Amino acid sequence: MGLFDRWKKKPQDDEPCESILDASVQEEETPPVQEEANPAPQPETAQVPDVHAMLAQIKEIFPTAQWQGETSLHFPCGLDLTIRGGSAEQYPKGFCSQLLFVMWHPYFDEDLIESVAGMGETEAQARRNGVESFCAGVLQYVLAALEGSGNDKITTELQGTVHSFHEPAAIGILHRGEGEPANLWKLLHAQIPQYLGTKKAYWIKLFVSRRGKDICEARINGKVYRELTDMLYKLAVQENAAAEGCMDKCFVLLIQDEETYTPCPFKKADAAAVAQKALHKMLTIEDEESHAAVYEEIQQLHPILGGEACAFLPEIFTRILFPYRPSDALLPLSLQIGEVRCSQVRSFGYFESAVLDFLRQYRPNGDDRVKILRLGAEFSALNQALSDGSKMEDLQFSPLAYVTPEDYVIW
Numbered sequence: 001m002g003l004f005d006r007w008k009k010k011p012q013d014d015e016p017c018e019s020i021l022d023a024s025v026q027e028e029e030t031p032p033v034q035e036e037a038n039p040a041p042q043p044e045t046a047q048v049p050d051v052h053a054m055l056a057q058i059k060e061i062f063p064t065a066q067w068q069g070e071t072s073l074h075f076p077c078g079l080d081l082t083i084r085g086g087s088a089e090q091y092p093k094g095f096c097s098q099l100l101f102v103m104w105h106p107y108f109d110e111d112l113i114e115s116v117a118g119m120g121e122t123e124a125q126a127r128r129n130g131v132e133s134f135c136a137g138v139l140q141y142v143l144a145a146l147e148g149s150g151n152d153k154i155t156t157e158l159q160g161t162v163h164s165f166h167e168p169a170a171i172g173i174l175h176r177g178e179g180e181p182a183n184l185w186k187l188l189h190a191q192i193p194q195y196l197g198t199k200k201a202y203w204i205k206l207f208v209s210r211r212g213k214d215i216c217e218a219r220i221n222g223k224v225y226r227e228l229t230d231m232l233y234k235l236a237v238q239e240n241a242a243a244e245g246c247m248d249k250c251f252v253l254l255i256q257d258e259e260t261y262t263p264c265p266f267k268k269a270d271a272a273a274v275a276q277k278a279l280h281k282m283l284t285i286e287d288e289e290s291h292a293a294v295y296e297e298i299q300q301l302h303p304i305l306g307g308e309a310c311a312f313l314p315e316i317f318t319r320i321l322f323p324y325r326p327s328d329a330l331l332p333l334s335l336q337i338g339e340v341r342c343s344q345v346r347s348f349g350y351f352e353s354a355v356l357d358f359l360r361q362y363r364p365n366g367d368d369r370v371k372i373l374r375l376g377a378e379f380s381a382l383n384q385a386l387s388d389g390s391k392m393e394d395l396q397f398s399p400l401a402y403v404t405p406e407d408y409v410i411w
Contacts, residue, residue, distance in 0.1 A: 047124060048123050048124045048127060049124060049127050049128065051070075051071045051082070051083045052070050052071060054083055054099075054127060054128075054131050055067075055071065055072070055073050055081070055082070055083065057128060057131050057132075058073060058081070058131060058134075058135060058139070059073060061135050062075065062135070062139070062143070064076050065081075068080065071083075075143060077105075077143055077146040077147050078105050078106055078107075078146065079103055079104070079105045079142065079143065079146060080103065080104045080105070081101065081102070081103050081139070082101075082102050083099060083100065083101055083102070084100040084102055085099075085100065086098060086099045086100070086127065086130075088123045088126060088127075090123075093121075094119060094120055094121045094122070094125075094126065095119070095120055095121070095122060095123045095125070095126040096117055096118070096119055096126060097117070097118045097119075097120070097123060097126035097127045097130050098115060098116075098117050098130075099115070099116050099117075099118065099127065099130045099131070099134070100113060100114070100115055101113070101114045101115075101116060101134050101138070101139075103139075103142060105146060105201070107146070107200045107201045107255060108200075108201050109199060109200070109201075109264070109267065109268055109346070110221070110222075110268055110349075110353075112142070112203055112222075112253075113222060114134060114138050114251075116130045116133050116134045116137075116138075117130060117133075118130020118131070118132075118133060133174075136174075137172045137173075137174045137249065137251065138172050138251050140172075141168065141170060141171060141172040141251055141252075141253065142253050144168055144169070144170055145166070145168040145252075145253035145254070145255055146253070146255065148166060148255075149168050149169045149170065150166070150167060150168050150169025150170070151169075152166075152167040152169075153165065153166065153167060153257075154167045154189075154192060154193060154196070154254060155193065156193040156194065156196040156197070158197055158198065158340065158344060158410060159335070159337060159409070159410055161260075162260060163196060163197070163198060163256055163260045163261070164256065164257045164259070164260045165196060165202070165254040165255060165256050165257070166254065166255045166256075166257060167252075167254060168252065168253065168254075171185055171250060171251065171252045172249070172250065172251030172252070173248070173249070173250055173251075174247075174248070174249040174250075175246065175247070175248050175249075176246060176247045177211070177243060177245050177246025177247060178243075178245065178246070179242075179243020179244065179245060179246040180243055181246075181248060182208060182236055182241050182242035182243065182246075182248045183241075184206040184207075184208060184232070184236065184242075184248055184249075184250040185204075185206065185250050185252055187232065187235045187236060187241055188206065188218065188228065188231065188232055188235070191228060191231055192204065194341055195220050195225065195228065195328075195341045195343045195344065196254070196343070196344065197340075197341075197343065197344030197345070197346065197410065197411075198256075198261075198262065198264065198344075198346070198410070198411055199221075199256070199264075199346060200255065200256050200261055201253065201254065201255050201256070202220060202221055202253075202254045202343075203220070203221060203222075203251070203252070203253045203254070204218075204219070204220055204250075204251070204252045204253075204254070205217075205218075205219040205220075205249070205250070205251050206218050206219075206232060206248075206249070206250040207219075207247075207248070207249050207250075208232065208236045208237070208242045208247070208248045209246075209247040209248075210237065210242055210243065210244045210245060210246055210247070211245060211246070211247060214233070214237045216229055216232045216233040216236060216237065217229055217232075218231075218232045220343045221343065221349065223342075223343070223349060223352070225328045225341070225342075225343065226325055226326075226328060227327065227328040227329075228328060236248075264346065264411045265304065265411070266302070266304060266305060266347075266411070268350045268353070270302065270305060271305055271347050271350035271351060271354060272350065272353065272354045272357070274298075274301050274302050274305040274306065274309050275309060275313060275350075275351050275354030275355065275358070276354060276357075276358060277298075277301055278298045278301065278306075278309040278310070278313055279313060279354075279355070279358050279362075279372065280362075281294050281297055281298055282294065282298075282313070282314070282371060282372050282375060283364070283368050283371050283372070285371060285375070291375075295310050298310050304347075304409075304411065305347055307404070307405070307408075308345075308347045308348075308351070308402075309347075309351065311402035311403065312347065312348055312351050312402070313351055313355065313372070313375075314372055314373065314374075314375035314376030314379065315376045315377065315378050315379075315400055316348070316351050316352050316355050317355055317369075317372050317373060317376065317379075318373055318376045318378050318379040318382065319378070320352070320355055320356065320359070321369070321373070322379075322382060322392065323392060323393065324378075324382055324392050324393075324395045324396075324397065325395060325396045325397065326378065326397045326400070327396075327397050327398055327399045327400065328341050328342060328343075329341055329342070329399035329400070330342055330345060330348070330399055330400050330401075330402065331399045331400065331401040331402070332401075332402060332404045332408060332410065333401055333402065333403050333404055334403065334404045334405065334406050334408065335404055335406075335408060339399050340410060344410060345410055345411070346411050347411070377400070378397060378400065381397070382395065
């Protein structure tokens with residue numbers, strides 16, 4: 001089917017496209033509503049601590065931290081910390097409080113956000129326990145990494161350039177259960193370099209639970225990478241590196257050496273601005289002629305981000321709306337370097353955040369979503385596979401290929 005055929009067909013000819021779109025619209029626009037917990041009355045001494053009180057608890061553990069206003073702490077290494085909100089649910093044996101700890105440092109190009117669940121007989125105790133867990137399992141290791149503890153290095157090569165990262169002497173480990181702790185970092189250590197790129201900092205979070213249902217998750221800078229998660233599942237569960245009935249977490253912050261680090265010529269805010277303009281321009285495409293004109297306009301928005309927006313935005317749109325299994329990898333054509341990981345192309349992650357913001361703020365209807373989806377190669381393949389009777393959960397995709405100029409530099 002030619003490009004122009006995508007627009008000239010009548011709506012009834014596109015039923016497979018509309019049918020899978022309808023499912024995504026319903027999922028996006030009608031999220032489940034959670035009823036607020038209705039906790040039992042608590043005594044005066046169990047007053048629920050607010051953000052300031054929880055940060056004061058952290059300052060007692062790390063006394064060198066200084067107040068920045070009432071709701072933020074600043075550490076000597078340059079780290080800023082605050083806490084966002086916190087929801088609580090009551091269970092027969094007590095409370096579970098979910099807290100979001102937000103960290104920022106000049107080395108980070110986006111916030112490092114850690115979600116921690118605290119358990120306790122009261123909501124106040126649950127929050128205090130959540131703060132203690134964060135300090136013991138994450139914060140002390142973030143501070144140690146930023147202060148340069150340890151001498152080990154982990155390196156990667158991208159476009160012929162070596163990037164060397166400081167591997168901290170101690171990593172955050174949390175183990176629950178009677179079995180032996182699993183060394184998740186050691187299990188995936190050999191796989192990590194291929195996910196590292198030119199950023200100054202990468203944080204890796206690994207999780208395995210074998211309490212009833214086996215659950216694994218591998219995140220880099222907050223994003224789940226499915227192929228890396230599959231490898232973790234193979235090593236930890238199928239090969240029994242993690243004990244049954246146990247839960248293991250691992251947190252590692254890697255900082256790139258100054259000798260191998262080159263600052264990126266654009267920031268996340270630049271990518272967000274380009275993405276918003278590009279997505280709105282894509283909504284004006286009606287035929288092959290307007291497609292070529294609009295893509296030319298998008299490429300002119302930024303010397304680097306313009307071309308990447310054309311290549312990535314429709315694919316990211318598809319990945320967000322449909323629960324299939326895209327590859328962790330990208331294939332930049334013309335460079336002859338083979339596959340790279342999405343985590344190595346920083347605009348890919350920036351654009352993911354921008355697409356989510358676009359969906360929340362603009363709330364495009366079904367017709368507008370179709371206009372952007374039809375620009376993506378993965379949506380076309382997904383739509384065809386479902387039309388042929390495949391199940392979405394069974395689909396796996398090869399690396400996403402995109403056209404690049406010969407002087408293209410991966411940032």
